[in-house]
Amino acid sequence: MSSKYLDLLAEKYDSEEKVATEIINLEAILNLPKGTEHFVSDLHGEYQAFQHVLRNGSGNVKVKIRDLFKGEMSEEELNEFAALVYYPEEKLSLIKSHFSSKKELREWYIGTIERLLKLVSYASSKYTRSKLRKALPKQFVYIIEELLYKTDEFTNKKDYYAKMLEQIISLGQVDKLIVGLAYTMQRLTVDHLHVVGDIYDRGPDPHKIMDTLIDYHSLDIQWGNHDVLWIGAYSGSKVCLANIIRICARYNNLDIIEDVYGINLRPLLNLAEKYYEDNPAFHPKRISGEHLTEQEQLQITKIHQAISIIQFKLESPIIKRRSCFAMEDRLLLEKVDYDRNEVTIHGKTYPLENTCFSTIDPEQPDRLLDEEQQVIDKLLFSIQHSEKLSRHMNFLMKKGKLYLQYNGNLLIHGCIPLEENGDMKQMEIEGKSYAGRELLDVFEEYTRYAFAHPEETDDFATDMVWYQWTGENSSLFGKREMTTFERYFIKDKETHKERKNPYYHLREDEDMCRKMLAEFDLDPDHGRIINGHTPVKERDGEDPIKANGKMIVIDGGFSKAYQSTTGIAGYTLLYNSYGMQLVAHQRFNSKEEVLQNGTDVLSIKRLVDEELERKKVRETNIGQELLQEIANLNSLRKHRYMH
Ligand SMILES: O=P(O)(O)OC[C@H]1O[C@](O)(COP(=O)(O)O)[C@@H](O)[C@@H]1O
Numbered sequence: 001m002s003s004k005y006l007d008l009l010a011e012k013y014d015s016e017e018k019v020a021t022e023i024i025n026l027e028a029i030l031n032l033p034k035g036t037e038h039f040v041s042d043l044h045g046e047y048q049a050f051q052h053v054l055r056n057g058s059g060n061v062k063v064k065i066r067d068l069f070k071g072e073m074s075e076e077e078l079n080e081f082a083a084l085v086y087y088p089e090e091k092l093s094l095i096k097s098h099f100s101s102k103k104e105l106r107e108w109y110i111g112t113i114e115r116l117l118k119l120v121s122y123a124s125s126k127y128t129r130s131k132l133r134k135a136l137p138k139q140f141v142y143i144i145e146e147l148l149y150k151t152d153e154f155t156n157k158k159d160y161y162a163k164m165l166e167q168i169i170s171l172g173q174v175d176k177l178i179v180g181l182a183y184t185m186q187r188l189t190v191d192h193l194h195v196v197g198d199i200y201d202r203g204p205d206p207h208k209i210m211d212t213l214i215d216y217h218s219l220d221i222q223w224g225n226h227d228v229l230w231i232g233a234y235s236g237s238k239v240c241l242a243n244i245i246r247i248c249a250r251y252n253n254l255d256i257i258e259d260v261y262g263i264n265l266r267p268l269l270n271l272a273e274k275y276y277e278d279n280p281a282f283h284p285k286r287i288s289g290e291h292l293t294e295q296e297q298l299q300i301t302k303i304h305q306a307i308s309i310i311q312f313k314l315e316s317p318i319i320k321r322r323s324c325f326a327m328e329d330r331l332l333l334e335k336v337d338y339d340r341n342e343v344t345i346h347g348k349t350y351p352l353e354n355t356c357f358s359t360i361d362p363e364q365p366d367r368l369l370d371e372e373q374q375v376i377d378k379l380l381f382s383i384q385h386s387e388k389l390s391r392h393m394n395f396l397m398k399k400g401k402l403y404l405q406y407n408g409n410l411l412i413h414g415c416i417p418l419e420e421n422g423d424m425k426q427m428e429i430e431g432k433s434y435a436g437r438e439l440l441d442v443f444e445e446y447t448r449y450a451f452a453h454p455e456e457t458d459d460f461a462t463d464m465v466w467y468q469w470t471g472e473n474s475s476l477f478g479k480r481e482m483t484t485f486e487r488y489f490i491k492d493k494e495t496h497k498e499r500k501n502p503y504y505h506l507r508e509d510e511d512m513c514r515k516m517l518a519e520f521d522l523d524p525d526h527g528r529i530i531n532g533h534t535p536v537k538e539r540d541g542e543d544p545i546k547a548n549g550k551m552i553v554i555d556g557g558f559s560k561a562y563q564s565t566t567g568i569a570g571y572t573l574l575y576n577s578y579g580m581q582l583v584a585h586q587r588f589n590s591k592e593e594v595l596q597n598g599t600d601v602l603s604i605k606r607l608v609d610e611e612l613e614r615k616k617v618r619e620t621n622i623g624q625e626l627l628q629e630i631a632n633l634n635s636l637r638k639h640r641y642m643h
């Protein structure tokens, strides 16, 4: 180790005792049980459902409550108490309104605080005191520590604690204390969160999910195709931008663009009003039955058409300038016979319906009208100057990557593009051929370059971000082509099918999964691949645990739009020191329901794997870092203090 580094270290640890204390401390941490990892994916803007899963730790909070109190509390009381831990502010005001006397309320307060303290102490038993301290509400650290570490044998302190609680109540601090303890409990239940992609699109509140993640104590993100689409838009890709607005229009979420991110849609609306009429193919989807007036629906329908046509036009020059994308098949505007209202795809001619081609010049179908050009330019300007979007996108870049190796597992949203024979699929990029992990690394490099250069809008890196949304070799998309045009304009459902990469059937095979783990330098005997992206059709008997447990797919569809296909409301995965458990969640209706009835969303746990011996921090990624720190400290000790 360089002596400069030792100097630096010696500044922090300026005595032999300090070095020794830190080594002892780190060694102790290495021997603690590994913290609980929580995996979620495909959140798709469903903030409330996500919040619920987060707050109940995929059912883990309830398990702990039950472990501790099942003898002394009825089922109803357990549920009430759990609801208090999940939503402390709301539940507190509900409960308080039921008490008629101050005395009763006081008793409830004391009982509740005692239970919360017991629960927090139970949940923190596998962590160091310093970690628990970090999880405590700041203003109450001292009081809670006093209360937590009281030992009942010494009754002489009893009065002291009773007095303390009384003071907390009479000084009007008790609600805050309860709320603080509830959040501490939530935080202790999960040590680290993995978001395996697709935070954005379809649902109404991706921005609230982002804000929650920004405040979360420990997490990483594997980008999903929808997240990369937003990154692309912010990085200067107009076609990505057209796509995000199109999807918002399609799902009646334009207020995300307008109100949340502050983008003025007026120019787009003016264009839409001028050129478009009502069109059933472009009516917004209405998932939760929210009411739209006819006028509102008509306006969204027009915007939806205007931005879709802009999107199709913008795709064409990219396909033409990037032959390595091999997407000529997707030059559909050029394959339309505008007189006969037909399109020829893969040699077959189909009639078109619900067309809206009034801004298209058949001679030059991809030419944007000046008005269209201005609209998209203005949109790009405002999206790149949205302070809130900038915050969210910067966070996605900071915490996110295309894939992650973590504690022996490979986390990836979409796929590793494969050939039918199981070889890694090659793609030639700027004269060089890439496959497997190398290909993914190249994709990520271009994404980061594009993000760092938002002023470059037509360069290769920016086009590559769009390619990841929709290209055949994209690890995020994983399909042959995206049939958006066909789904709007062609009746024949055959044309709507998007052929999946062979990965999606080959991943059922254990040897194939082993090969992919090895490609990412992971131990095939112990590692697993954790995937999102494709909804598991539990309703049709599909199993999320594949390839003899080497592959786990956790997209059960938080997205309301997809719940009729999956039959459930999402999978999540927990990985604690005892092993891995998959949790299937039933449909989440509302927070109000949980608060009122105390009913939790029914979650069914399934053991993926049980550790023979409880896994310790030493065997984790963090453990490896700690071991390195210990080695450094030992070398400091040897070279500076042992003379
Ligand atoms: O159902 P929608 O909103 O029209 O979206 C369909 C499109 O979404 C995709 O499935 C991609 O989104 P996912 O990552 O959620 O699967 C495309 O393959 C498909 O064309």
Ligand SMILES: [Mn+2]
Pocket: 198, 224, 225, 226, 413, 532, 533, 534
């Ligand atoms: Mn996806």
